Amino acid sequence: MVQETCLxxxxxxxxACCNSIINGVAIAATPEQLMRSRYTAFCLRNVDYLTDSHHSSKRQSDDKLILSRHINDTQWLGLRVIQSGIDSSNPNKGFVEFIAYYTEAANTxxxxxxxxxxQLHEYSLFVRENGQWFYLSGDRMPPIKFQRNDFCxxxxxxxxxxxxxx
Ligand SMILES: [Zn+2]
Ligand SMILES: [Zn+2]
Structure with missing residues (x-):
């Protein structure tokens, strides 16, 4: 049986990757695992998971409505994690810098x-509460120009x- 690799x-x-976290079978051990699971949830258009993994201090009452309206506008193409880690002064804070590649939903x-x-090139912040990581906020960064020898x-x-x- 061929198993599909994670999105x-x-x-x-x-x-064994994001789906176990999205389905609540496993919890994200690192900010990077949470970030990856949120990327996969965007691909799967799982609005509930995206809302639940966003830190409660940043949630708005109309988050689900807005997400549901826009989540179908985008076709996610791939993810590149540039760096990730835990804050040296606080083990319950972490960061991930990543690029999520996307295009209009009509394309494949x-x-x-x-x-x-x-490109969504973002430096994201994460916090851990009661053993669980949450996405807190992100700063947009400028896109990085493709180089011919980069991985596609x-x-x-x-x-x-x-x-x-x-
Ligand atoms: Zn994954
Ligand atoms: Zn390619």
Whole structure:
């Protein structure tokens, strides 16, 4: 049986990666695991999980409505985690810098060209409460220009010049 690898690009079967966290079978051990599970939840359009994993101090009463309205506008293409870690002065605070690649929902990975790929490049903050990590907030950063020798945004494992090109 071929097991599907996780949408977050970890190369781990989804049931051993983000899906177990989204389904409540496992809890995220690190800010990066929580961030990856939130990326996967965006791909799966799981509004409930996205709301629940957002820290309560940052939730608004109309979050679910707004998310539901916009979550179908986007086709997520791939995730690249640039750095992640725990605050040296507080083990219950952490950060992840990542790029999530996306395009308009009408496109698919195969018909998307690198010039159509948009980036959510973000430095996100996370807090741990009662043993559980939550997304607190994020700062948008400028997109990073594709280099021909970078691994492709589509998670194929090939260099971009041999995959979607740039
Ligand atoms: Zn995953
Ligand atoms: Zn590619």
């Amino acid at each position: 977050c690009g970890s190369n781990i079967p989804s049931e 990975i195969s018909n998307t060209q690198s010039s159509d790929v948009k 945004w589509c998670n194929s494992g090939k260099k971009i010049k041999k995959c979607h090109g740039c």
